[in-house]
Amino acid sequence: MYAQLVETGSSKLKTLDEMSPEERQFQERINDEIKIEPKNWMPDAYRKTLIRQISQHAHSEIVGMLPEGNWLTRAPTLKRKLQLMAKIQDEAGHGLYLYSAMETLGADRDEEIDKLHDGRAKYSSIFNYPTLNWADMGTVGWLVDGAAIVNQVPLQRTSYGPYSRAMIRVCKEESFHQRQGYQILLTMMQEGTDDQKAMVQDSINRMWWPALMMFGPSDDNSPNSAQSMAWKIKRHSNDELRQRFLDQTVPQLELLGCTAPDPDLKYNEETGHYEFGEIDWQEFFDVVKGNGPCNRERIEARRSAIDNGAWVREAAVAHAAKRQSRAA
Amino acid sequence: MADWPLFEVFVRSKHGLNHKHVGSVHAADRRMAIENARELYTRRNEGVSIWIIPASEITASSPDEKEPLFDPSNDKVYRHASFYKLPKEVGHM
Numbered sequence: 001m002y003a004q005l006v007e008t009g010s011s012k013l014k015t016l017d018e019m020s021p022e023e024r025q026f027q028e029r030i031n032d033e034i035k036i037e038p039k040n041w042m043p044d045a046y047r048k049t050l051i052r053q054i055s056q057h058a059h060s061e062i063v064g065m066l067p068e069g070n071w072l073t074r075a076p077t078l079k080r081k082l083q084l085m086a087k088i089q090d091e092a093g094h095g096l097y098l099y100s101a102m103e104t105l106g107a108d109r110d111e112e113i114d115k116l117h118d119g120r121a122k123y124s125s126i127f128n129y130p131t132l133n134w135a136d137m138g139t140v141g142w143l144v145d146g147a148a149i150v151n152q153v154p155l156q157r158t159s160y161g162p163y164s165r166a167m168i169r170v171c172k173e174e175s176f177h178q179r180q181g182y183q184i185l186l187t188m189m190q191e192g193t194d195d196q197k198a199m200v201q202d203s204i205n206r207m208w209w210p211a212l213m214m215f216g217p218s219d220d221n222s223p224n225s226a227q228s229m230a231w232k233i234k235r236h237s238n239d240e241l242r243q244r245f246l247d248q249t250v251p252q253l254e255l256l257g258c259t260a261p262d263p264d265l266k267y268n269e270e271t272g273h274y275e276f277g278e279i280d281w282q283e284f285f286d287v288v289k290g291n292g293p294c295n296r297e298r299i300e301a302r303r304s305a306i307d308n309g310a311w312v313r314e315a316a317v318a319h320a321a322k323r324q325s326r327a328a
Numbered sequence: 329m330a331d332w333p334l335f336e337v338f339v340r341s342k343h344g345l346n347h348k349h350v351g352s353v354h355a356a357d358r359r360m361a362i363e364n365a366r367e368l369y370t371r372r373n374e375g376v377s378i379w380i381i382p383a384s385e386i387t388a389s390s391p392d393e394k395e396p397l398f399d400p401s402n403d404k405v406y407r408h409a410s411f412y413k414l415p416k417e418v419g420h421m
Contacts, residue, residue, distance in 0.1 A: 040391050093368055100352045103334065109354070166351070173372075313356075317331045320357035 006053045008045060008227040030232050035161040038104040046231055050160055051105050052121075053233060055112040058098035059123035063116075063298050065091045067131040068140060076134060083180050084137060090177065094170045101162040117303050119290060126214050128292030135188060135196075135203035141181015143204075143211040143249070149174045150245040151215065159232035182252065189256050204253070205261045212276070213284045215242040221281075246274050334383040335361040337368075339375035347379050358382075 016024050022041050029036065036042055065088050072088070075081035099109050115121035126144055131137065152174065155167045188196045216222065216238040228234035236244075250267075253260060264277035286292065332354040338347035350369045355361035361380040369375065389397055405411050414421065 037391070039388065089367075089371070093371065096353070096368055097351060103352070169351075313332070316356035316360065320360070323357065 006049060006056065006224060006228065008049045008224040008231075013226050013230055027230070030159045030230075033157075033232075035164060036159050037161045045227075046233075047105050049228070049231070050163065050233060051102055051107045051112070053228075054098050054102040054105075054163055055107065055115070056122050056124075058095045058102060058112075059116045059121060060127065061091050061095035061098060063123045063127045063302060064144075066298055066301055067127055067129070067294075068137060070131050071134060071137050074134070075137075080137075080184070087141070087177050087180065090173050094173070097166040097169055098163075101160075101166040104162045105160075113306070117299060117306070119299070122288060124214060125284060125287040125292065126210050127298060128287050128294045129206065129210050130294055132206070133199045133203060135185060135199040136207070138181045138184030138188065138200070139203040139207045141177050141179075142185060142252070143181075143207050144214070145174055145177040145181060146249060147211050147214045147245050149178060150241050150248075154235035154241075157232075157235060163233070185256055185258075189258070200256070201258050204258050208260050208262065209279065209283075210287075212242060212246070212279055213287075215239075215245070217281065217284070218279075243273055246276060250274050332356050335365070335380040336383050336386060337361075337365040338379040338381075339365075339369055340377040340379075341375055343376055347377065350374075352383060353380070355380075 014023075016027060019027060023043055026036070026040075026042060026046075029040075036046075068084060068088050068091075072081065072084055075084055099112070102112065103109060112121065116123065126147075131140065149171065152167055152171055156164055156171055158164045158167065185200050188200050192200075219225065219237045219239045222238055225234060225237060229237075250260070250265070262277045264275065266275055267273075268275050287295070290296075334352050334354055335358070336352050337350050339350045340347045353361055353364040353368055355364050358380060362378055365378050365380055370378070401407075
């Protein structure tokens with residue numbers, strides 16, 4: 001979800017017998033749940049796929065700061081502003097943990113960031129939607145970070161050591177994000193005016209489907225999943241995670257006293273799961289391809305942040321050099 | 329950031345414990361690496377002390393050396409306390 005549609009370069013799984021001796025040893029290690037560490041031998045495709053997945057995940061954290069940054073100066077109270085700033089700083093931190101994990105695979109941070117800026121690398125589709133009212137800060141925390149948690153908790157057990165350790169760190173911090181988001185909505189629903197309550201429902205109406213899309217295409221449309229699962233860099237299918245998210249979210253939605261924009265949403269007594277309507281996959285693929293409501297704006301904001309910050313990075317290097325020459 | 333070298337970060341979580349590797353940061357120099365590491369790895373009381381070291385200064389053993397390096401310790405059972413069987417009367421030792 002933070003990593004959607006990650007290419008593995010293979011849609012057909014090799015059996016152990018078809019593998020070279022070192023590849024077989026590698027796969028058996030994964031099967032035994034022994035972590036792969038940076039210096040271990042790994043197939044080229046595993047390395048490339050992980051770089052793609054981790055960089056996409058990192059880019060999502062970084063771009064994910066933008067929709068929230070929109071409300072920093074408009075937060076209703078100082079307390080909410082401080083909370084939002086702390087959350088945004090965490091997202092920056094998550095991006096940096098992940099870039100650092102990615103670098104252990106031999107990837108270059110600047111190069112991967114360039115790929116984001118020229119459209120070669122993706123980030124989560126959800127951040128291409130605008131945040132139009134204050135309730136969106138609640139909904140983003142509750143639904144978007146909620147979906148992120150469902151995706152990231154299993155990734156703590158991913159086969160690549162540095163990625164797994166980054167995920168453990170990230171997961172420790174995510175729960176604050178989701179709780180602060182839900183509390184924003186709960187406060188608006190319990191203590192707010194009719195207008196403020198309507199704002200919450202409007203926000204849920206806009207974010208609901210994009211949040212469900214975060215888990216990526218349905219299983220019968222995920223050609224890369226089998227390989228990613230065999231490598232254990234993905235531990236559950238998209239539909240499985242989407243269902244898990246929905247099952248835990250609908251009761252929270254009801255507690256808020258709000259509804260979902262889905263007339264087909266209902267509880268199935270027999271299966272014990274919620275059923276939901278058809279996702280608009282055309283919209284999903286449009287957004288992933290760069291044609292969502294905010295794609296261009298997001299990339300432009302990232303590019304100008306890097307470009308306008310160039311002098312700071314250069315000055316830091318010059319300052320470090322000067323200090324070193326004085327010390328010598 | 330290509331000009332900013334990579335530093336590995338070690339954090340002591342509590343007084344009395346070892347510094348433990350937590351990840352890495354890019355920085356223009358060592359002082360900035362400490363500041364960046366503080367922002368990145370200790371936002372919630374995760375540490376009382378930070379070490380940083382340029383990543384290029386670390387020498388690591390290679391996975392290929394695992395057997396020559398670590399296997400010899402496997403066949404020295406007499407290095408473990410449990411190897412020495414003593415009569416019950418000795419009690420806890």
